Amino acid sequence: xxxxxxxxxxxxxxxxxxxxxxxxxxxxxxxxxxxxxxxxxxxxxxxxxxxxxxxxxxxxxxxxxxxxxxxxxxxxxxxxxxxxxxxxxxxxxxxxxxxxxxxxxxxxxxxxxxxxxxxxxxxxxxxxxxxxxxxxx
Numbered sequence: 001x002x003x004x005x006x007x008x009x010x011x012x013x014x015x016x017x018x019x020x021x022x023x024x025x026x027x028x029x030x031x032x033x034x035x036x037x038x039x040x041x042x043x044x045x046x047x048x049x050x051x052x053x054x055x056x057x058x059x060x061x062x063x064x065x066x067x068x069x070x071x072x073x074x075x076x077x078x079x080x081x082x083x084x085x086x087x088x089x090x091x092x093x094x095x096x097x098x099x100x101x102x103x104x105x106x107x108x109x110x111x112x113x114x115x116x117x118x119x120x121x122x123x124x125x126x127x128x129x130x131x132x133x134x135x136x137x
Contacts, residue, residue, distance in 0.1 A: 039122065
């Protein structure tokens with residue numbers, strides 16, 4: 001649904017078709033939150049199992065997830081900001097720092113990193129109760 005809303009909005013831009021054949025008014029806004037809730041739940045259930053007992057220790061889970069996602073994210077952030085600095089002629093160090101650390105406040109460059117920032121928050125939201133209930137360390 002989120003992809004459909006974005007596509008509908010893009011099709012409606014004057015430089016494309018000027019009018020979208022779909023009438024999907026902003027329904028994707030709350031569906032993004034639902035997507036992250038489901039994603040966080042599925043990630044933690046996949047890690048902890050249905051019985052709530054953590055398969056890997058929480059630290060191991062976080063280390064594996066970090067190793068899998070963060071280095072490529074850093075490469076993408078650095079590349080994006082290096083390339084865009086040539087076009088804009090300026091560097092935004094605070095936005096870059098917020099992006100590299102997924103700081104929960106402020107602007108991100110590239111701005112699509114808000115999805116990763118939200119995923120981290122939802123994982124923490126779902127993981128904490130599971131790990132606390134299982135007595136995992």
